Amino acid sequence: MKIIALAGNPNVGKSTVFNSLTGLHQHTGNWPGKTVSNASGMFKYNNKDYKIYDLPGTYSLISHSEEEEVARDFICFNKYDLVIVVCDAVCLERNLNLVLQTLEITKKVIVCVNLMDEAKKKKINIDLNKLSNILGVPVVGTSARNKNGINELLNNLENTNFNPIEIKYDDKVEEAIDILLPYLEDKTKDLNPRWGAINLINYEESLYKKITNYLGYDLLEDKIIKNQLIYIKEEGNYNIADSIVKKAEEIAKEVVTYENKNYKQKDLKIDKITTSKLFGIPLIIALLMVIFWLTIKGANYPSDLLFQFFSYLEIHILNFLEFLKFPQFLIDLLISGVYKVLTWVVAVMLPPMAIFFPLFTLLEDLGYLPRIAFNLDKMFKKCRACGKQALTMCMGFGCNAVGVSGARIIDSPRERLIAILTNVFVPCNGRFPTMITLITIFFVGINGNSFLSVIILTLVILLGFLLTFLASYILSKTILKGVPSSFTLELPPYRKPQIGKVIIRSIFDRTLFVLSRAVIVAVPAGALIWLLANLHINDISLLNHISSFLDPFGKLIGMDGVILISFILGFPANEIVIPIMLMTYMATGNLVEYESLESLRSILVNNGWTVITAICVLIFSLCHFPCSTTCLTIKKETGSLKWTLLAIIIPTLIGIILCFLINNISNFI
Amino acid sequence: MYLCDMKVGNKAIVKKIVANDNIKRRLLDIGLIEGTNVECVLKSPFNDPTAYLIRGAIIAIRKEDCDKIEVDII
Ligand SMILES: Nc1nc2c(ncn2[C@@H]2O[C@H](COP(=O)(O)OP(=O)(O)O)[C@@H](O)[C@H]2O)c(=O)[nH]1
Ligand SMILES: [Mg+2]
Numbered sequence: 125m126k127i128i129a130l131a132g133n134p135n136v137g138k139s140t141v142f143n144s145l146t147g148l149h150q151h152t153g154n155w156p157g158k159t160v161s162n163a164s165g166m167f168k169y170n171n172k173d174y175k176i177y178d179l180p181g182t183y184s185l186i187s188h189s190e191e192e193e194v195a196r197d198f199i200c201f202n203k204y205d206l207v208i209v210v211c212d213a214v215c216l217e218r219n220l221n222l223v224l225q226t227l228e229i230t231k232k233v234i235v236c237v238n239l240m241d242e243a244k245k246k247k248i249n250i251d252l253n254k255l256s257n258i259l260g261v262p263v264v265g266t267s268a269r270n271k272n273g274i275n276e277l278l279n280n281l282e283n284t285n286f287n288p289i290e291i292k293y294d295d296k297v298e299e300a301i302d303i304l305l306p307y308l309e310d311k312t313k314d315l316n317p318r319w320g321a322i323n324l325i326n327y328e329e330s331l332y333k334k335i336t337n338y339l340g341y342d343l344l345e346d347k348i349i350k351n352q353l354i355y356i357k358e359e360g361n362y363n364i365a366d367s368i369v370k371k372a373e374e375i376a377k378e379v380v381t382y383e384n385k386n387y388k389q390k391d392l393k394i395d396k397i398t399t400s401k402l403f404g405i406p407l408i409i410a411l412l413m414v415i416f417w418l419t420i421k422g423a424n425y426p427s428d429l430l431f432q433f434f435s436y437l438e439i440h441i442l443n444f445l446e447f448l449k450f451p452q453f454l455i456d457l458l459i460s461g462v463y464k465v466l467t468w469v470v471a472v473m474l475p476p477m478a479i480f481f482p483l484f485t486l487l488e489d490l491g492y493l494p495r496i497a498f499n500l501d502k503m504f505k506k507c508r509a510c511g512k513q514a515l516t517m518c519m520g521f522g523c524n525a526v527g528v529s530g531a532r533i534i535d536s537p538r539e540r541l542i543a544i545l546t547n548v549f550v551p552c553n554g555r556f557p558t559m560i561t562l563i564t565i566f567f568v569g570i571n572g573n574s575f576l577s578v579i580i581l582t583l584v585i586l587l588g589f590l591l592t593f594l595a596s597y598i599l600s601k602t603i604l605k606g607v608p609s610s611f612t613l614e615l616p617p618y619r620k621p622q623i624g625k626v627i628i629r630s631i632f633d634r635t636l637f638v639l640s641r642a643v644i645v646a647v648p649a650g651a652l653i654w655l656l657a658n659l660h661i662n663d664i665s666l667l668n669h670i671s672s673f674l675d676p677f678g679k680l681i682g683m684d685g686v687i688l689i690s691f692i693l694g695f696p697a698n699e700i701v702i703p704i705m706l707m708t709y710m711a712t713g714n715l716v717e718y719e720s721l722e723s724l725r726s727i728l729v730n731n732g733w734t735v736i737t738a739i740c741v742l743i744f745s746l747c748h749f750p751c752s753t754t755c756l757t758i759k760k761e762t763g764s765l766k767w768t769l770l771a772i773i774i775p776t777l778i779g780i781i782l783c784f785l786i787n788n789i790s791n792f793i
Numbered sequence: 794m795y796l797c798d799m800k801v802g803n804k805a806i807v808k809k810i811v812a813n814d815n816i817k818r819r820l821l822d823i824g825l826i827e828g829t830n831v832e833c834v835l836k837s838p839f840n841d842p843t844a845y846l847i848r849g850a851i852i853a854i855r856k857e858d859c860d861k862i863e864v865d866i867i
Contacts, residue, residue, distance in 0.1 A: 183822035188815075215849040218824045328818075365818075366826045373824075373848075388834075388846060395835055395844075395851075404838035498853050502839035505855065511842070535819075610816040610858045612823055615835075615844055615851040 125173040128281070131199055131226065132210035133219050134158075134181025135616050137238040140268040141210055142178040145278070149633055150178055154491040154619050157181070157515060157533035160191040162198065169278050177204075180532075183218075185225045186328055186365075190532040190540070196331070200229060200315075201338045206281065210236045213243035213250055213265070214387075214617065217376035223259065224291055224368050228319045231286040233261045236277055241267040242617070247383035255379045260287040269622070290318075293367045300325050300356045307349050313339055324353055326364040391617050395495065404499040411492075412585065415483045417578045420560055423475035424574075430471035438463065460711075461654025462647050468703035469646045474639055476557035482630040484521055489621035493518050497613055507593050508600035508608045510539040513546075517592065520550035522634065524750055525757040527552075532761075536609040538600075541767065544758055546595045548750045548775045549588040553638055554698040558745050559584060561702055565725045566738040588746050595774060603770075641753075642699035649693050649700055650707065657711035667711060681780055682740030682787030684732070691744065696752045701745065736790045740783040747779030794866060797843065797859035799833035805864035806830055812861035820862070824848040831864065 130138045134156030142150050146165030151158060163178040179198055180191035187193040199207060209226055211219035216237065226233055237250060256263035262280045266273030292298065304321040312320040315338070323331060324343065336342045344350050356362075397403055438459065445455045487493065493515055501511030512534050520527030524547050531543040551559060559581060568577045600606065656667040671685030678684040686708045694701035706724060709731045728738075749772040750758065759768045799805060807829045810817055825831070825847055834851060835844035842853040 184818075186818055186822075188819060188822075218848045218850055221822075221824060365821050369821065369824050369826050369829075388851070391851075392834055399835050399837055399844075401838045498835075498837050498842065498844065501837065501853070501855070502841050505841070511853075511855075608855075608857070610812075610819055611842075611853075611855050612819050612858075613842070613853040614823070615853060 125175055126206065126281075127204040128174055128176040128206045128208060129198055129202070129204045130176060130178050130208050130210060131195060131222065132179075132181060133183055133212060133215075133222060134614065136181070136210050136212040136219065137266075137268045138181065138210045139163075139178055141208070141236060141238060141266065141274070141277075142176060144268050144271050144274050145174075145176060149629060151633070153485075153488045153493075154616055154621075155488065155493045155515065156614050156616065157191065157512070157530065160194075160529055160532040162194060169281065172282075174281065182222070184221060185229070186331065189535040193330075197334060199226060200331075201334065204232075206232050206234060208234045208236050208277070210238050213237045213239045214246060214248060216250060216380055217372055220372035220375055221368055224371055227259070227261070227288040228291065228322065229316055231261070231288045233286070233288065234277070234280055234283070235259060235261060235263045236273075237263060237265045238268050240265045240273065241270060242619075246387035248387065249381045249383065251379045251381075255375070258289065258375055258378060260289050261285070291368060291371050293364060296359065297325065297362050297364055297367070300359070300362060303352050303356060304349065307346070307352065308343070311339075311343060311346070311349075315339070322364060324349070325356065325362050394618060395615070398492070398495050399499055408496055408499065409582065409586075411487065413578050413582050415480065415487075416560075416581050417574060418483060419476050419480045420564065420574050420577045420581070422479045423557075423560065424564065426475040427471055430467075430474070434467035434471060438467075456658070457651060457654050461707075462650040465646045465650030465653070465700065465703050465707050466643060468706065469642050469700055470639070472561050472702060473554075473557045473642060473699045474635070476560050477553055477635045477639065478631055480556060481522060481553055481634050482627045484518075485626045485630045485634075486621045486623065488518070489619065489626055491616050491618045494613060494615050498615060501611070501613070503593060504596070505608050507542075507597040508539075508606065509542045509596045510534045510536065510608070510611055511613060512611070513539070513543040513592075513596070516543045516547060517550045517589075520547045520552060521556070522553055523638065524548055524550070524552045524754040528754060528757045528761055535611070536606075538604050538606045539609065541762065542596045542599050542604055544761060545599060545767065545771050545774060546592045548754065548771065549592045549595065549747065551585065551588060551746055552698070552751075552754075553634070554642065554751065555701075555745050558698065558702050559742055561724075562738060562742055562745075565722070566728065566733070567735075569722070569725070584742055584746055587743075591747065591778060595778070639699070642697040645697040646700050646703065649704055652693070653704060653707050653711060657708070665711075667708065671708070680787070681744075681783035682736050682790075683744065683783065684737075686731070687737075687741060687744075691748060694751075695749065698745070698751050736787060740786055743782050743786065744779045747775045747782065749776050794864055795860050796831065796833075796845070796854070796862040796864050797856050799831075799843075799845075799864065799866070801833050801836055803866055804830065804832045805866045807862060808865050809863040810861065811863070812858065816858050816861065820858075823850065823852050825852075825862070830867075 130142055132138045139150045139152045139159055146167045148165045150163050159180045166175050179195040182192040182195040185196050187196040207226055209223045223235055252263045252265050262283045264273055264277045264280055266277060301321045305317055308317040308320050398407060442459055497511045497514040500514045504511045504513050516527045516530045519530040527547040528544050531540045534540040534543055563577045563580050567580055657665050659666045671689055674685035674688045678688045687705055690701045690705040693704050706727055709727050755768055758771045807827050832846040834846050842855045844851050844853045
């Protein structure tokens with residue numbers, strides 16, 4: 125089996141190429157930093173087996189951030205048979221840097237110039253043959269999204285025509301390399317000795333450590349090498365890095381011709397609006413509101429339909445179980461416990477998720493997210509954090525665990541931790557429907573004014589943003605002290621999203637995945653609630669015991685014991701909080717006929733809910749401990765129990781304080 | 794004149810970069826070295842960061858990093 129690595133700058137279509145080769149569905153998105161860890165897949169071509177790795181994007185082999193390090197390490201130290209360096213045809217010059225750097229490490233390189241369709245549209249011509257002649261390796265032009273050129277890429281996998289150019293540095297550097305080379309030749313194992321020499325001259329600590337690790341010994345412990353290097357260094361500075369950039373510039377001049385020098389103007393015109401003083405920030409809020417409005421408007425009706433369908437089905441299942449002569453105890457457990465929670469999770473959660481997630485993915489595909497980061501960066505800088513945190517927050521809307529691992533795109537470990545610890549203030553796709561349901565059934569009513577719901581929801585989300593800034597600022601001033609580090613962010617061109625594909629993929633990959641997780645949790649949780657409600661001690665059910673134990677504390681922060689039980693049981697999946705809450709209320713005695721969302725409201729009101737209760741529950745679902753998956757991800761990403769605990773404590777504490785204040789101030793009024 | 798002093802629409806050539814190694818490497822990644830052509834294309838709503846057209850890509854850079862890059866307007 126042959127091993128292939130897909131490398132390239134961020135956002136050039138590596139994952140798209142990967143998908144078209146393997147037929148898998150690795151997530152793609154129009155912003156730098158979508159892929160932050162290695163993914164692998166297999167495929168067969170001409171009866172040969174290939175294993176291919178989709179690496180995170182990297183601008184160069186000198187890494188700065190965690191995700192780039194993943195890619196760098198793979199290219200420098202892993203065993204593979206071929207590297208495909210994917211390039212952006214529109215921006216070939218910069219992409220050639222990585223190609224040239226890769227050629228210094230291995231000669232087994234195929235250059236895949238992707239996005240040829242975009243280049244064509246912008247009237248940029250690229251002479252691929254000439255490029256191949258200059259580089260000395262195969263070059264293939266592709267438009268991976270339309271699967272153009274993929275066959276040619278496949279046909280070249282066995283091409284072994286590698287005579288890569290050697291990058292000549294200036295004389296001084298070449299002399300230094302010549303001095304070192306003889307001593308390195310038998311010392312660098314299967315690393316290219318010339319590359320070893322370059323790295324000794326152009327010492328970069330983290331890469332040098334990795335080389336030492338790989339070899340098993342420190343090259344500088346060799347007296348001769350060390351002395352030669354000292355001698356070399358006496359000659360002053362060596363300008364190594366610039367040479368590659370200049371070489372790339374030179375090659376690009378040879379092979380790229382622009383028929384229209386102003387091809388950027390169209391994008392820039394849009395950007396002048398999306399990043400303007402007047403519209404930049406309002407547009408972000410307006411777009412959020414449109415998405416919320418579509419979600420709320422679109423979710424009510426299907427939710428109600430699902431409710432009706434499930435209660436219709438319930439009667440038949442009940443009859444069937446009775447027909448099978450199931451014991452009454454088991455029927456109750458299955459129907460009143462498991463079935464009810466399960467179907468409620470689906471009815472309440474599925475419609476908003478299935479609308480919200482695709483909408484958000486469209487925005488992502490369009491290329492708007494980096495503009496949000498650009499517009500908000502100054503605020504993050506004020507909080508001594510990184511503007512890319514805005515991107516991790518956007519990912520948090522989908523899933524906080526993804527937001528947390530997405531924080532790898534942030535270079536500075538300090539700023540990355542801040543992004544990780546505060547990500548939970550963005551409600552994920554699992555909590556988001558909870559909020560919508562609460563707002564709909566409590567504040568607005570199912571047939572109420574959905575614009576009012578949108579306003580309330582937006583205010584809650586903005587509160588989340590505010591808390592993110594506040595928490596980031598406080599963290600920067602206390603346990604994560606430091607100044608903001610440097611930051612560069614690429615604004616990719618806008619791209620027309622593939623609407624059909626986005627909808628299908630986000631429903632299948634994300635919505636159903638998340639929902640199935642919720643369903644898996646809902647089954648035991650439903651059974652547990654039913655058992656607790658039906659096992660009695662001193663004539664009072666266990667559930668009542670527990671909820672009355674938690675009640676005083678719950679009441680103190682504007683909620684009650686049942687609500688707290690639901691949040692705790694929702695730890696594995698936030699989606700089940702509302703269904704569990706309603707179930708528990710019903711199990712604790714106040715039975716209500718439930719056939720629609722409207723009837724859910726009466727359950728809440730009958731159990732003593734006021735407007736203040738609803739507000740507190742809203743706030744608490746925004747600010748409480750992250751779900752179990754997110755906690756595990758935080759542990760994995762930070763490698764520390766301390767930070768994981770902090771990620772749990774910070775939002776929970778803030779949530780408790782806010783609810784306490786709201787409750788008490790309202791009592792006062 | 795420094796990169797951060799450029800107005801939207803200005804074009805310039807980078808004369809000197811006096812930043813620390815960390816920033817320098819980041820800039821090197823995007824192809825920003827001495828002699829590179831840059832054009833200032835966008836200011837964000839709060840005036841910082843600013844986006845520049847560098848070797849065919851639009852890159853946002855913060856003021857703190859820009860004011861270490863000396864340029865000649867062309
Ligand atoms: N027009 C066009 N868009 C493409 C092509 N290949 C990828 N894209 C889009 O470019 C964006 C980035 O792609 P992705 O595969 O996520 O890039 P990666 O970051 O390198 O993995 C996505 O929005 C893709 O849909 C192509 O050949 N033509
Ligand atoms: Mg990718």
